[in-house]
Amino acid sequence: MATETQAPSLQSPATPDREDVSRTLPNALGPEKSILSSMLKDPEQWIVRAQEEGLSRDHFYLPAHGLLYETVVDLNNKGTEIELVSLVQLLHDRGILDHIGGPSAITDIYTYAPNAAHFATHLGIVKEKHVLRSIIRTCTESISEAYDNPEDTAQLLDRVEQEVLGIRQSSETASGFSIKESVGEVMTRFQEILAGEMEVQGVATGYSDLDTMSKGLKPGEMFVVAARPSMGKTSLMMNIVEHICVDQNVPTMVFSCEMTAFQIVQRLVFSRARFAMSKLGKGFKPAKEELLKLKRAAQEVAAAKLWIDDTAGIPIETLRAKARRRKREDGIGLIAIDYLQLLKSNSRQAANSREREIGEISAGIKALAKELGVPIVVLAQLNRGPEGRTGSSLGVPRMSDLRESGTIEQDADMIGLLYRSAYYAESEEEKEELAGKAELVLAKNRNGETGHVPLTFIAELMRFETRAREMD
Numbered sequence: 001m002a003t004e005t006q007a008p009s010l011q012s013p014a015t016p017d018r019e020d021v022s023r024t025l026p027n028a029l030g031p032e033k034s035i036l037s038s039m040l041k042d043p044e045q046w047i048v049r050a051q052e053e054g055l056s057r058d059h060f061y062l063p064a065h066g067l068l069y070e071t072v073v074d075l076n077n078k079g080t081e082i083e084l085v086s087l088v089q090l091l092h093d094r095g096i097l098d099h100i101g102g103p104s105a106i107t108d109i110y111t112y113a114p115n116a117a118h119f120a121t122h123l124g125i126v127k128e129k130h131v132l133r134s135i136i137r138t139c140t141e142s143i144s145e146a147y148d149n150p151e152d153t154a155q156l157l158d159r160v161e162q163e164v165l166g167i168r169q170s171s172e173t174a175s176g177f178s179i180k181e182s183v184g185e186v187m188t189r190f191q192e193i194l195a196g197e198m199e200v201q202g203v204a205t206g207y208s209d210l211d212t213m214s215k216g217l218k219p220g221e222m223f224v225v226a227a228r229p230s231m232g233k234t235s236l237m238m239n240i241v242e243h244i245c246v247d248q249n250v251p252t253m254v255f256s257c258e259m260t261a262f263q264i265v266q267r268l269v270f271s272r273a274r275f276a277m278s279k280l281g282k283g284f285k286p287a288k289e290e291l292l293k294l295k296r297a298a299q300e301v302a303a304a305k306l307w308i309d310d311t312a313g314i315p316i317e318t319l320r321a322k323a324r325r326r327k328r329e330d331g332i333g334l335i336a337i338d339y340l341q342l343l344k345s346n347s348r349q350a351a352n353s354r355e356r357e358i359g360e361i362s363a364g365i366k367a368l369a370k371e372l373g374v375p376i377v378v379l380a381q382l383n384r385g386p387e388g389r390t391g392s393s394l395g396v397p398r399m400s401d402l403r404e405s406g407t408i409e410q411d412a413d414m415i416g417l418l419y420r421s422a423y424y425a426e427s428e429e430e431k432e433e434l435a436g437k438a439e440l441v442l443a444k445n446r447n448g449e450t451g452h453v454p455l456t457f458i459a460e461l462m463r464f465e466t467r468a469r470e471m472d
Contacts, residue, residue: 025061025132025133025136026129026132026133026136027061027062027129027133028061028122028125028126028129029061029062029065030122031121031122031123031125031126032060032061032062032065032122032126033065033108033109033112033113034112034113034118034119034122035050035055035069035119035122035123035126036065036068036069036072036109036112037109037110037111037112037113038113038116038119039069039072040072040082040084040087040109040110041110041113041116042116043072043076043082044076045116046116046119047072047073047076048076049119049123050069050073050123051073053123053127055069055123055126055127057069057070058130059126059127059130060126061129061130061133064099064100064101064105067096067099067100068100068106068109071090071091071094071096072087075087075090084106084107084110087106088103088106091106131167134167135164135167138160138163138164138167142156142160142163154315154317154318155317157317157321158317158320158321161321161324165324165371201215201216201218202214202215202216202217202218202219202221202375203216203217203244203248203250203333203334203375204216204243204244204248205217205240205243205244206239206240206242206243206244206247207240207440207453207455207464207466208466209451209453209454209466209469210416210440210442210453213442213445213448213449213450213451213453214414214442214445214447214448215447215448217244217334217375217377218375218413218447219369219373219374219375220369220370220373220374220375221369221375221376221413221414221446221447222365222366222369222375222376222378222411222412222413222414223375223376223377223378223412223413223414223415223416224340224378224379224380224402224408224412224414224415224416225237225377225378225379225380225416225418225440226379226380226381226382226397226401226402226415226416226417226418227379227381227382227397227417227418227419228381228382228384228386228387228397228419228423229381230423231418231419231420231423231438232418232420232438232457232459232462232464233338233339233379233418234258234259234338234339234379235267235271235457235462235463235464236418236440236455236464237336237338237377237379238254238264238267238268238271238336238462239271239463239464240336240377241254241268241306241334241336241377242268242271242272242301244333244334245304245305245306245334246272246300246301246304246306249304249305250305250333250334251305251306251307251326251330251331251332251333251334252304252305252306252307252332252333252334252335252336253306253307253308253309253322253323253326253332253334253335253336254306254307254308254309254335254336254337254338255309255311255314255319255322255335255336255337255338256308256309256310256338257310257311257312257313257314257337257338257339257342257343258338258339258342259310259338260310261308261309261310264308264310265301265308267462268301269294269297269298269301270294270297270461270462271461271462271463272297272300272301273290273293273294273296273297273298274293274461274463275290275293275294275297275461276460276461277460278460305330305332307326307330307332309322312342313342313343313344314343314344315343315344315345316343316344316345316360316361316364316365317345317364319337319343319364319368320364320368323335323368323372324371324372327372327374332372332374333374333375334374334375334376334377335368335369335372335374335375335376335377336376336377336378337365337376337377337378337379338379339378339379339380339381340358340361340362340365340378340379340380340381340408341358341380341381343361344357344361345357345360345361345364355407358407358408359407362407362408362410362411362412363407363411365378365411366411366412380402380408382397382401382402382417383401383402385397385398385400385401386398386401386419386424387424394424395419395421395423395424396419396441397417397418397419397441398417398443399415399417399443399444401417402415409444412444413444413445413446413447414442414444414445414446415442415443415444416440416441416442416443416453417440417441417443418438418439418440418441419438419439419441420434420437420438420439420457421434421437421439422434422435422436422437436456436457436458436459437454437456437457437467438454438455438456438457438464438467439452439453439454439455440452440453440455441453454466454467454468454469455467
């Protein structure tokens with residue numbers, strides 16, 4: 001004969017699996033009762049205050065306290081008057097009065113705090129104890145999973161790190177703005193834009209047309225720059241990095257899966273000095289002015305807060321972990337990745353599907369941008385679609401040319417397609433005429449206009465510069 005399983009009592013806290021039952025989880029029953037007492041006596045003031053501070057049922061150690069809190073919040077949200085006698089009756093009608101401890105428990109809570117003078121202090125204590133319990137539970141579960149010897153260790157490490165950071169984020173209450181303050185800020189920005197004082201809202205890329213369309217690279221956004229090989233997408237990315245990191249002094253992290261850190265820095269210094277590396281040959285002696293420019297560029301780059309990770313084929317889980325650490329320790333304001341299809345995902349789901357792997361990588365980059373509140377510039381490879389077109393469309397890329405494009409198109413806030421017409425010129429005359437002309441087609445811009453950004457590519461300097469628009 002099967003035995004009936006009884007529901008756990010709400011008068012005592014549940015104990016997590018594998019936890020050391022000889023030790024009580026951190027708690028503050030007195031402050032919990034004090035908070036509830038204040039809320040029952042003055043619902044309009046203190047229930048609203050608790051909600052503004054992000055208090056939830058889960059913050060209470062005693063499940064009965066959490067259930068009572070959830071009930072009174074629900075009643076207050078519905079506009080139902082909360083007073084002791086009708087509350088006891090309602091709890092009875094709902095069949096949860098005994099779970100909370102009966103009428104005597106409600107009365108005891110109601111009379112527990114003579115006044116609400118210490119509401120904020122008690123609320124802080126309750127939230128701190130909840131943070132400690134969350135840490136203990138997360139670590140306990142992680143230890144359990146680690147003992148089970150998971151196949152995907154990197155994924156477990158990434159998940160543990162996310163959960164620990166999630167505890168911090170959930171413990172921080174975002175301050176709100178009144179509608180008056182918000183409207184005032186909107187109108188102030190509007191006036192600044194009209195006056196030409198505020199051209200960008202994020203960090204400027206240094207390319208005027210791109211900055212006009214995008215209003216700058218904004219926190220939480222993912223900007224995909226895609227091109228066929230040899231179009232100069234790495235040069236464009238590093239030109240943007242240079243402007244943001246060196247000229248604007250924004251701490252930046254670059255993940256380079258294709259080039260070494262030495263090659264990246266070498267490009268950065270020589271490009272900034274406007275010195276062609278092709279000059280470096282046997283017997284060449286640079287002029288004094290060129291040496292001064294190189295020295296100045298080297299000093300400016302050395303002073304920049306720039307971190308370069310050149311791990312080949314870095315897993316997205318590892319990339320995210322390194323970026324989180326750099327954000328935590330150095331407050332990076334930009335991440336650049338070269339390039340998306342060279343990253344890896346170590347999840348089992350991605351093992352047998354390249355499309356799924358790219359999807360996880362793309363979604364992981366977008367999630368990282370939102371989590372850290374920084375813009376991420378990520379390069380991507382296009383398929384052979386541009387080469388297959390004819391006439392004036394030869395070489396002109398489209399978003400559909402993105403390899404495994406579905407998820408990338410969906411996740412990206414902006415997509416820029418880079419191409420140089422001279423690369424597809426059929427005659428020397430045509431190639432000479434188109435030399436240096438480049439276009440960045442802003443094919444997707446979630447928060448602004450799309451269009452063409454004319455650029456000039458100086459191959460020997462590995463630099464893209466703004467080009468004036470041609471008159472129709």
